[in-house]
Amino acid sequence: MIPLSHFLILSAILFSVGVFGALTRRNAVAILMSIELMLNAANLSFVAFARYLPQTQLQGQVFAIFVIAIAAAEAAVALAIVLGLYRNFKTVNVDEINLMKW
Amino acid sequence: MMTFADLVQSFYAFTTSWGIPYLVFALVVMTIQVGVVIGYIAVAAMFLIWWERKISAHIQVRFGPMRVGGWHGWAQSIADGIKLLLKEDIIPAGADRVVFVLAPMVVFASSLAAYVTIPWGPGLIVRDLNIGILYMVSISSLAVVGIIMAGWSSNNKYSVLGAIRSAAQAVSYEVPMVVALLGPVMLAGTMSMGKLVEAQARGSWLGILPGWFVFPQILAFLIYFICALAECNRLPFDIPEAESELVAGFHVEYSGMRFAIFFLAEYANMFTVSAIATTLFLGGWHGWWVRLPGLSPELSQGLFGLAWFQGKCYFLIFVMMWLRWTLARIRVDQLMDFSWKVLLPLSFANLVITGWVLVAGRQVLLIVLGILLVLALAIGLAVRGRGRAAAGVVRG
Amino acid sequence: METKLAIFYVLAAFTLWAAGIVVLGKNIVRAAVALIFAFCGVAGLYVLLEAEFLAAVQVLIYVGGITILLLFAIMLTSRIGATAARVVNDQVVLSAIAGVGLLAGLCYAALEGIPALVGPPRLPETSPFLGRALLTTYALPFEVVSVLLLAGMVGAIVLARKES
Numbered sequence: 001m002i003p004l005s006h007f008l009i010l011s012a013i014l015f016s017v018g019v020f021g022a023l024t025r026r027n028a029v030a031i032l033m034s035i036e037l038m039l040n041a042a043n044l045s046f047v048a049f050a051r052y053l054p055q056t057q058l059q060g061q062v063f064a065i066f067v068i069a070i071a072a073a074e075a076a077v078a079l080a081i082v083l084g085l086y087r088n089f090k091t092v093n094v095d096e097i098n099l100m101k102w
Numbered sequence: 103m104m105t106f107a108d109l110v111q112s113f114y115a116f117t118t119s120w121g122i123p124y125l126v127f128a129l130v131v132m133t134i135q136v137g138v139v140i141g142y143i144a145v146a147a148m149f150l151i152w153w154e155r156k157i158s159a160h161i162q163v164r165f166g167p168m169r170v171g172g173w174h175g176w177a178q179s180i181a182d183g184i185k186l187l188l189k190e191d192i193i194p195a196g197a198d199r200v201v202f203v204l205a206p207m208v209v210f211a212s213s214l215a216a217y218v219t220i221p222w223g224p225g226l227i228v229r230d231l232n233i234g235i236l237y238m239v240s241i242s243s244l245a246v247v248g249i250i251m252a253g254w255s256s257n258n259k260y261s262v263l264g265a266i267r268s269a270a271q272a273v274s275y276e277v278p279m280v281v282a283l284l285g286p287v288m289l290a291g292t293m294s295m296g297k298l299v300e301a302q303a304r305g306s307w308l309g310i311l312p313g314w315f316v317f318p319q320i321l322a323f324l325i326y327f328i329c330a331l332a333e334c335n336r337l338p339f340d341i342p343e344a345e346s347e348l349v350a351g352f353h354v355e356y357s358g359m360r361f362a363i364f365f366l367a368e369y370a371n372m373f374t375v376s377a378i379a380t381t382l383f384l385g386g387w388h389g390w391w392v393r394l395p396g397l398s399p400e401l402s403q404g405l406f407g408l409a410w411f412q413g414k415c416y417f418l419i420f421v422m423m424w425l426r427w428t429l430a431r432i433r434v435d436q437l438m439d440f441s442w443k444v445l446l447p448l449s450f451a452n453l454v455i456t457g458w459v460l461v462a463g464r465q466v467l468l469i470v471l472g473i474l475l476v477l478a479l480a481i482g483l484a485v486r487g488r489g490r491a492a493a494g495v496v497r498g
Numbered sequence: 499m500e501t502k503l504a505i506f507y508v509l510a511a512f513t514l515w516a517a518g519i520v521v522l523g524k525n526i527v528r529a530a531v532a533l534i535f536a537f538c539g540v541a542g543l544y545v546l547l548e549a550e551f552l553a554a555v556q557v558l559i560y561v562g563g564i565t566i567l568l569l570f571a572i573m574l575t576s577r578i579g580a581t582a583a584r585v586v587n588d589q590v591v592l593s594a595i596a597g598v599g600l601l602a603g604l605c606y607a608a609l610e611g612i613p614a615l616v617g618p619p620r621l622p623e624t625s626p627f628l629g630r631a632l633l634t635t636y637a638l639p640f641e642v643v644s645v646l647l648l649a650g651m652v653g654a655i656v657l658a659r660k661e662s
Contacts, residue, residue: 002506002546005608010510010543012604014517016597021521023593024586029571033520033533036564040540043556051547057631058624061549065628066636068559069643073650075564079571080657086575095587125501201527232623236554243562247534250569254527262573269566276562293625 007048014041028082028092032075039071135228139217147369148179154423161427189358194257197355201255206356206363208248213370215241219295220377223387223407224400227296234295235287238378239280242333245371246272249342252364253352264351267434268342271332274438275339278445279329285322285456286315286382299386314385321452323383325445327418330375332441334368337426341434376418380411384418387411506546513539524585526572530565537561551625 014037021034043064050060086092110131117127152167156174159166171177193202219234221227231237246269253265287293290301305313316323332339343351353364380386387407394402432440459466516539519532537560544553621627632640 001500002503004612006506006510007543007547008608008612009605010513012601012608013514015604016601017514017517017521019600020593020597023596024590025521026584026587027526027576029568029575030520030526030529033529033568036533036560037517037520037536040537040560044540044543047544047547047549047552050549057635058621058627059631061552061624061628062631062636064549064552065555065632066639066643068555069647072559072564073647075567076650076654077657079567080654082571083574083658092575198525198527201531204531231550233550233554233625236551236558236625240554240558240562243558247561247565247569250566250573251527251531254569254573266570266573269570273563273566 004048004052008045011041011045011048014038014044026093026095028085028094029079031094032078032082035078036071036075039067043067139228140214143214143217143366143370143373146373147366148183150369150372150419151182151365152176152179153420157420157423158427161424183362186358186362191359192355192357194355196257198255198257201251202355203360205248205252205255206360206367208251209245210363210367210370212241212244212248213367213374215244216374217370220374221295221299221381221386222411223404225296226387226404226408230294230296232292232294235283235293235298235378235382238295238374239276239283242371242374243272243276245367249352252356256352256355258355261352261354264342264354268335268352270434271335271339271341271437271441274441275329275332275445278325278441278449279333281446281449281453282322282325282329283378283382285319285452288453288456288460289315289318295381295386298381299388302385303388312385312388314383314388316383316385319383319452319456321448322456323379325449325452326379326383327421328445329441330379331422331425332437334372334375334422336372336422338429338432339437340426340431341437372419372422373415376415376422377411379418380414384414386414502546506543509539509542509546513543522585526576527569530568530572533568534561534565537565548620549624551628 018034018037018041021037022031025031025034046060046064046067048060050058050064053060082092085097089097091097113131114124114127117130118124152175155178156166167175167178169175170181193199216238218228219231219238221230249268249272250265253261253263253268256262286298290298292298292301302313302315307313307317311317331337335342341351343353353361356364387410389406389410391403391406393399394405397405455470459470513536516532516536520529520536523529523532537556541553541556541560544550544556
């Protein structure tokens with residue numbers, strides 16, 4: 001039997017790696033990839049709890065399904081925005097997209 | 103005579119009597135199963151390549167391979183395989199080496215992994231997963247990623263174009279394909295491939311037709327078959343590999359063994375989609391069988407089941423090859439139009455009607471047929487009226 | 499060591515290695531490929547957690563959909579073989595501290611805050627269960643998510659359209 005804490009710690013590490021990536025990467029698409037990592041880590045937590053808690057309706061897995069659906073919608077819109085950025089700025093490097101900075 | 107399960111049990115007893123842990127036994131059995139499946143794929147793909155050349159030749163009123171091996175060139179595929187193995191391995195300059203090398207492996211691995219849940223006969227599945235059909239669909243979607251990797255890493259404009267078109271086509275046709283597959287799943291109440299065949303093996307329609315799902319789900323079968331053609335990049339959905347347009351599309355820069363892997367993966371994929379269509383619509387291994395003298399009933403049914411399954415699969419593959427050499431290639435925009443504006447609404451209609459009939463009973467079917475008849479009449483009259491109005495105009 | 503525990507460690511190491519490449523990889527296409535591996539690793543972990551339907555959905559949607567979207571965006575916004583001069587921006591140190599702090603907090607919560615739980619008896623099949631739950635108890639969020647997906651689709655098309 002794998003202890004629940006193993007899954008939670010793995011999820012925590014994955015989430016922190018994703019946070020680090022989202023905060024430090026310069027390519028906009030890479031930031032999106034780090035965000036997907038974070039969503040996956042959260043999903044892993046949900047599913048781990050769904051397995052280890054006495055539940056009647058597998059709420060953890062249902063929530064994970066919703067998270068996957070929302071991640072898909074968010075990825076589509078975010079990538080459309082990235083494409084718009086590329087068209088206007090000719091770059092996806094977020095450090096160089098600073099027109100709105102004071 | 104022993105059945106397959108008895109064989110596995112006796113092997114397990116043998117290993118435990120020597121004190122070997124269960125893990126070793128499980129791994130050995132899995133390795134043997136994988137070896138058998140890979141052996142089958144290799145032989146089947148070589149046969150299919152030869153068969154395709156023969157069928158295309160005879161449709162075009164010529165002979166095809168005739169020399170290699172004597173009778174109708176049956177050893178042509180073996181000769182081709184040896185040739186491809188001995189070719190120089192070229193990686194184009196400027197290509198991304200890691201991704202270039204990884205791409206054929208991803209495509210082949212995904213085509214191979216789908217063979218885990220194919221029901222070859224009664225009780226003959228590598229592993230009867232309870233999400234069988236969903237597993238096969240999701241693993242097949244991995245191949246698209248491999249195609250994009252191949253196209254992008256080749257550092258070649260035609261490859262990238264071929265890869266983008268192929269990915270767009272595959273993703274667009276995956277949606278009506280999955281929705282069409284939901285029809286038989288609803289009828290059987292399970293996603294497991296073994297249980298889907300068993301659900302068709304019992305009962306029959308109107309007393310004379312076998313209980314296969316193709317009869318109530320003929321629309322889903324046609325939609326699935328069209329989408330399967332598109333998933334395999336076969337004509338008429340040949341744009342990604344269009345020889346006359348894109349040289350060879352996403353695998354133009356691949357030569358030798360790497361190209362052989364793509365080729366093998368394409369034919370393995372063709373067999374997989376035929377196997378899915380056979381299992382879900384044509385009743386899988388179910389068919390007429392008699393007890394052969396000297397063999398137990400289970401073994402006879404097993405042998406007949408194996409033969410029926412292979413026969414149905416290869417019949418569908420034959421239809422695929424036949425269509426390839428009969429129909430013209432459709433344009434990219436026609437392709438996308440067809441998927442999103444025709445196939446997807448039809449597949450949803452099929453899903454809704456199936457659900458409705460399953461919940462409300464057979465009487466609903468008459469109401470639905472009545473509505474469809476009225477709709478067909480209305481559409482027919484509208485089209486005829488439009489045609490008469492435009493009679494004098496040259497149609498583009 | 500028990501088989502399941504060994505498999506868990508292998509999958510965890512694989513997923514973390516892939517995540518490392520996603521976050522630190524110079525070549526963006528290789529980072530995308532590593533992301534595919536990370537998704538597959540997580541799908542393997544779902545199978546270990548007896549959530550087989552979710553594992554198949556994860557592969558189908560994440561690898562078969564979102565990764566393709568990401569690869570399209572990469573293909574349209576960068577050139578092959580282009581590696582950025584610097585992978586990370588100026589805030590590396592602060593982000594690393596924030597990441598480690600977050601990790602410490604989450605690990606503390608995981609180890610101390612949650613009592614030792616024993617798993618309930620396993621369900622034979624999760625798919626019918628999930629289907630029923632999604633269409634009865636969670637019908638409203640289900641419909642709302644469909645509207646969200648529709649809005650996302652329309653929004654993406656409008657945003658990515660070429661101005662004519």
